[in-house]
Amino acid sequence: MYLDMHSHSVSSDDSRATVEQYVKWIQVLRKRGHTVDGIVLTEHRKFDFDKDYSELASQYNVVVLKGSELDTRYGHFLVYGVTQALTQDIDFGDVRMDSRALMQAARQHDAIALPAHPGRFGIGLTEYVAQGETFDDVSIVERFNGGSRPGENERAAELCESHSLLGIGGSDAHLTSHIATCMTNFKATIKKESDVVEALLTKEFQPVWLDDTLNGASA
Amino acid sequence: MAMELEYDRSLYGIEHKAGPFEISNETIDRANSSTGEAGAAFLSDEGAIAAGYKGRIAPPTLCCILVRQVALPDVKVKFGKTSMHAGQRVEPKAPVYAGDQLTASSHLKDVYAKTGRSGTMVFVVWETTFSNQNGEVVAEVQESFARRE
Numbered sequence: 001m002y003l004d005m006h007s008h009s010v011s012s013d014d015s016r017a018t019v020e021q022y023v024k025w026i027q028v029l030r031k032r033g034h035t036v037d038g039i040v041l042t043e044h045r046k047f048d049f050d051k052d053y054s055e056l057a058s059q060y061n062v063v064v065l066k067g068s069e070l071d072t073r074y075g076h077f078l079v080y081g082v083t084q085a086l087t088q089d090i091d092f093g094d095v096r097m098d099s100r101a102l103m104q105a106a107r108q109h110d111a112i113a114l115p116a117h118p119g120r121f122g123i124g125l126t127e128y129v130a131q132g133e134t135f136d137d138v139s140i141v142e143r144f145n146g147g148s149r150p151g152e153n154e155r156a157a158e159l160c161e162s163h164s165l166l167g168i169g170g171s172d173a174h175l176t177s178h179i180a181t182c183m184t185n186f187k188a189t190i191k192k193e194s195d196v197v198e199a200l201l202t203k204e205f206q207p208v209w210l211d212d213t214l215n216g217a218s219a
Numbered sequence: 220m221a222m223e224l225e226y227d228r229s230l231y232g233i234e235h236k237a238g239p240f241e242i243s244n245e246t247i248d249r250a251n252s253s254t255g256e257a258g259a260a261f262l263s264d265e266g267a268i269a270a271g272y273k274g275r276i277a278p279p280t281l282c283c284i285l286v287r288q289v290a291l292p293d294v295k296v297k298f299g300k301t302s303m304h305a306g307q308r309v310e311p312k313a314p315v316y317a318g319d320q321l322t323a324s325s326h327l328k329d330v331y332a333k334t335g336r337s338g339t340m341v342f343v344v345w346e347t348t349f350s351n352q353n354g355e356v357v358a359e360v361q362e363s364f365a366r367r368e
Contacts, residue, residue, distance in 0.1 A: 044333065095332045121336060123335060
């Protein structure tokens with residue numbers, strides 16, 4: 001199934017898209033022949049325990065899950081399977097947290113944290129790898145990011161090749177029409193947040209572009 | 220090491236009042252000309268009444284202009300060397316009519332850091348509620364200011 005693993009709603013400080021707009025736009029994409037099964041809302045520096053999108057998800061037949069995108073001293077990290085206990089261990093608003101500690105805490109709480117847009121100039125993980133930093137716990141990165149500038153996804157791909165990393169895809173949408181520009185094709189069926197973590201641990205997934213799903217092209 | 224933001228936290232919970240702001244026909248004319256607004260409801264009583272209003276209304280972004288006249292205290296953020304305006308968002312709640320008198324009430328909503336391609340920035344967010352002479356809320360404006368390294 002195809003999940004957009006990285007998106008932001010108005011709950012993030014820099015997005016203007018509502019979840020309702022996203023799920024409606026996905027209907028448009030489906031009419032155009034694309035396959036989009038769901039999205040993960042990865043709001044900046046927070047996790048929305050109080051938000052419930054199940055009615056919208058059901059009404060529009062879109063899986064709507066929640067995660068986070070956290071700022072760290074080594075770039076942004078996507079976090080899936082967030083729990084109350086994890087948010088008590090890690091200050092999600094601390095933009096200078098050590099991402100290694102985040103990744104370890106995430107696993108201790110049955111969540112998973114992985115680098116977002118690692119090829120991003122100035123802030124992506126590749127910058128820190130080039131400086132000699134090592135990240136032994138990184139095995140998956142966001143290889144396709146819909147908000148990347150020219151060259152940045154290529155840098156992410158090189159990082160994957162050079163370090164034998166797996167890749168996911170996410171649109172990084174902040175605007176309605178950007179949703180699902182990149183996604184991840186999972187072999188598993190995903191219905192809830194913990195399913196995302198389990199599916200990532202199986203390593204049976206790959207990043208895709210929206211056009212890869214046209215008329216079931218790579219389904 | 221966690222990033223501890225230094226600023227005046229005592230400002231939280233304090234409402235800063237401003238106004239009244241007289242919404243004259245000239246005020247609406249100037250707002251219209253600044254954006255090229257040509258909708259009939261914004262130009263005359265007749266046009267507004269035909270559109271279902273009780274009289275001429277101001278464009279919904281008028282309060283974005285008025286909010287710049289609200290004097291806000293220095294949050295005293297100890298970060299960076301450069302300050303800049305970082306954006307506004309307005310949520311109109313009710314029409315603003317020619318002849319209205321608006322008052323504003325502002326409070327500090329949030330101070331937070333974020334990182335991006337251009338480094339670390341600290342954002343200061345103020346929220347201002349505009350009400351008319353009847354106490355009806357007509358707009359809520361959120362305004363952000365950024366400091367960067």
